[in-house]
Amino acid sequence: MLLLLLGIIFLHLAALVLLFVSTIVSVWTTGESTTSDLWINCTTSGCIPASTGEWIQSVQAVMILSIIFSCLSLVLFFCQLFTLQKGGRFFLTGTFQILASLFVMSGAIIYTVMSPEWVPEGNSFGYSYILAWVAFPLALISGLIYVILRKRE
Amino acid sequence: MLTFLALTSVAFLGIVPEQSQAIAIYTGWERHALVGSDIRLSCSFFSWRWTSEDVTFSWTYRPDGSRDSISIFHYTGGAAYVDNKGPFRDRLEFVGNPGRRDGSILLKNLELNDNGTFTCDAKNPPDIVGRPSSVRLLVFEKVPIQAGVITGAIIGVVLGLLVLIVVIYYLMRFLVARRVFSLSVSKHGKKKKEGSQQRQGPVPPADPSKIKV
Numbered sequence: 001m002l003l004l005l006l007g008i009i010f011l012h013l014a015a016l017v018l019l020f021v022s023t024i025v026s027v028w029t030t031g032e033s034t035t036s037d038l039w040i041n042c043t044t045s046g047c048i049p050a051s052t053g054e055w056i057q058s059v060q061a062v063m064i065l066s067i068i069f070s071c072l073s074l075v076l077f078f079c080q081l082f083t084l085q086k087g088g089r090f091f092l093t094g095t096f097q098i099l100a101s102l103f104v105m106s107g108a109i110i111y112t113v114m115s116p117e118w119v120p121e122g123n124s125f126g127y128s129y130i131l132a133w134v135a136f137p138l139a140l141i142s143g144l145i146y147v148i149l150r151k152r153e
Numbered sequence: 154m155l156t157f158l159a160l161t162s163v164a165f166l167g168i169v170p171e172q173s174q175a176i177a178i179y180t181g182w183e184r185h186a187l188v189g190s191d192i193r194l195s196c197s198f199f200s201w202r203w204t205s206e207d208v209t210f211s212w213t214y215r216p217d218g219s220r221d222s223i224s225i226f227h228y229t230g231g232a233a234y235v236d237n238k239g240p241f242r243d244r245l246e247f248v249g250n251p252g253r254r255d256g257s258i259l260l261k262n263l264e265l266n267d268n269g270t271f272t273c274d275a276k277n278p279p280d281i282v283g284r285p286s287s288v289r290l291l292v293f294e295k296v297p298i299q300a301g302v303i304t305g306a307i308i309g310v311v312l313g314l315l316v317l318i319v320v321i322y323y324l325m326r327f328l329v330a331r332r333v334f335s336l337s338v339s340k341h342g343k344k345k346k347e348g349s350q351q352r353q354g355p356v357p358p359a360d361p362s363k364i365k366v
Contacts, residue, residue, distance in 0.1 A: 049300060053298075054298065054303055057298075057300070057301065057302070057303035057304045057307075058303060058304070058307060060301075060304045061303065061304040061305075061306075061307035061308050062307070064304070064308055065307070065308055065311055065312075068308075068312070
């Protein structure tokens, strides 16, 4: 029972950490001499803030929202752990976690669709972009587990 | 007492050293404008002396990426001389008021090539020591959206919706609970009335499973 609890929390935390790394470190595209991401474009000569286009701002917003919702669901999980009746389901926690995963998915999709505009020809996607795509199924699975899980004594 | 204060303040003004009486010129720091619009570049100065009749204003322009400045405006001896050969011919107008220490100019019909630094230098004889002040002009084709506006808007809307849903949920629960409570009170009231009419009836047996030791 304790093992199950620890496993679920570990999964949730893993998804959360991936979200944080993906949003903040954010090496979304890499080239020979440039890296660029949601916030800043860096070349060997210097860094300039990212273009202020509408779509990149929406990707920023969606990634931040997914972090917020994932943190909220972690807090709600601990709240519900102590206040839920026996046999109850962690609906609220699961809802927030699934919403967080949907936000990450939409952020990654928008970035992929708009990438021909942002990513110059020779560049490839960096590891933060891949982390975002990995965080999406992790968060989704975690949310589904919460919805299915029943509280036992 | 008051005269003493007045005398000391006048004495202070008198002992102020000459260096701090330099003229101070104020312009903006950076100006943004759209192509084709007009913009007023303001320039004013502060000086300890009264505004003299020989006050002069001069504006120079240095294009972005160039190291040469050209003079585009000069006001002296009560007359304003605007650029009639350079990049701003027929587009420059003096809209300042030298008597009020205002040496602002109006640039009309801006072009993309007008990006650059405009420097205003004012002199108020005998107060001529001062540092000219510069304002940077940025001309855009369309107004760029500031960084973070859309981000903040999306985050704010979603979080606001979340708060709204939570508030509505608790409100509904509160209202439903109140309705249920008032319904149960009325039912309980009815039962009590019926119970008091049946007082002579048998007492219902106590449920042993509910008795806790």
